[in-house]
Amino acid sequence: MRDKNYKGQYFRITVPQIFMVVGITAAVAGTLLFLWYAIPVLLLVFAGILLAIFLQGLSGWIARHTFLSYGWSLTFVVLDLATIFLVSLSLIAPEVADQAYHLSQQLPEALQRLKQYFAQYTWGQELLALIGKDLMPSREFMLTQASNIFSSTLDVLFSFIIILFIGLYGAAQPRLYVDGIIRLIPIRKRQRARMVLHQVGQTLLWWLFGRMISMTVVGMLTVPGLWLLGIPNILTLGLLAGLLTFIPYVGPVLSVVPAALLALLQSPIQVINVLLLYLFLQSFEGYLLTPLVQKRTVAMPPILTISVQVLFGTLLGFFGLMLATPLVAALMVLIRMLYVEDILGNSGKNKL
Template identity: 40%
Template sequence: MAASPDSRTGALPVGDRRVLADRRASYRLAAAETLEFSDTQFFRRTMLVVALVLFTGLMLALIWYASDVLLVLFSGILFAVLLRAPTNWLAQHAGLRTSAALALSIGALAAVIMLLVYLFAVPMAAQVAQMIETLPQAADRLQDWMEQHRWARPLRPLIAELSRFRLDSQLLGRAGGFLTSTLSAITGAGVALFIGIYLAAQPRLYQRGLMHLLPRKNRPRAYEVMDEIGAVLRWWLAGRLATMTVVGVAAGIGLWLLGVPLAFTLGVLTGVLEFVPYIGPILAAVPPLLISYNADPELGFYVLMLYAAIQGAENYLLTPLIEQRAVALPPALVIFSTLLLGALSGPLGVVLASPITATAIVAVKLLYVEDVVEQPKPKL
């Protein structure tokens, strides 16, 4: 029971004042210790945040300066997925060893490429040279047509640049930068090819090496994520190859039936550019439109209808069937990633934007949506 103050002076007895002073001193000491602990904790958290910011900055700088190297590595992974699909099928259904199945897959792919080069390289090269000579004439005629239509006049500078294009020795002499870029692309393709072969030969070896960087409790989930990404890339690649084949054949046959010059070359070009969704088909339609319009404006209109019909059939028939097995990619996200990677890494970024987007969607879905967002809250 606390002592009551003196009724005459209003002060506490001496003993009680000492107890009160000791309590206040203990309170001040506890507050000082709490403040010191809070400062230490604040300092540690600040250093952690600074370290995370620096690490993020270093990773972004690495991606910025080494983006070409990372894209080549991803190209190798994509090529490994392409080789591994028939290898697994042969190993399961033909009873072959994995090494023999992989060698057979590489040999079959090389044989197909050599056969295509032998059958089509020479005539296609002649048609490409003819197309290069034809495009400026088509651009000149299109520019004259734009002079007669006011709404098309803003496009005249672009067409004027195309009309001045000539493939001669003077142009090739000034194309040192383009030649260097081409050699770099060929070198990168060779590196990606060897990376893909090594990855396809021993995929688990590299997976285990990567798993050693993670805690043991997270390794099973990491294996699941990597296997899911591999399956999605495999189905995406199969879907792209099927789409390229169907669209290229349809375009080539349609152009041939319409009597468009260089129908075979334009069909192959359409199929190759179909690898890049949404943007590739637009680029593929430009050369046949120019060439057909140079021959006959009415023919150019029919070619435009042909490509519109092909793209309509692809978007509403072929793509939905493919996306039943592969990951469904949002169009706006694919276009955004294509523009972003194109600005960062040039043509290689544009080509690989779609599979990179598919990989990112799977990783976010498994590692963030399922493991973080949809996790049930612990019961208290």
């Protein structure tokens, strides 16, 4: 086979070369297809690594500041966290479950009232026609969705067990897994690789600590704030606000929706009060708590973070949305150290 390039010169493409190109293309396509189907599993592994980093960080701090060894410190941390979880579950779980039930009963009524409010205006009628019935669900639709959620409880429990075991084993022998990764690197690059892994771990550790602090503060401040406004189901709404704070930017928007809908059952003024309360809490968290933690991590651009959250949420669901931000944090460290510093030769003093 002969082809002519722009200079008028000829070159020969042999049959082995054709097979080689086809083979490489098929291998790349197969690898990408495998990674696509393996993404849910990889996300579970990454979640387990986050748990391992969190447990290792707490255990290492205790081991450095007490007479306990790292192994006993890890045992203390695991038992302590398990005790706190079980005690909290026994104390507030019945109340939260009762409030969650009432919340599920009140939300359809709030959605119907919102629909009636929009229907009073021409622009509202056009908006309702544009949205359609699917986004204004009935009680039957919500019950159907609830049954679907309960049917997937087994999958959630299985995923939780996998994350728990990965986290425990990773925290118990962190050096074993780090050394295993380092052995895959050429000898002359191993010291740098160890530094990069350490920095990624530290970044994720401080990001997790920051999220935990933000979740606790927002959840604890939401409950009395809603109580002062006279909004019902404050424990459930406070717990929801605290948990969703784990997802920057998107989480606070999701947490305000049920509170605003319940406020709508009282009056439009209450909706404004609830929105102002959540705006104050998220401003406090975003402008005071987060900057203090970001001194020890990387400053992630909001546009990049939100874009990755939307992408992961669309492709991988809520679980992908939860893990999008720590993935961005780890990726930015890798870009800064491996590309900006090592390839471009920048000093690394200016963080991404």
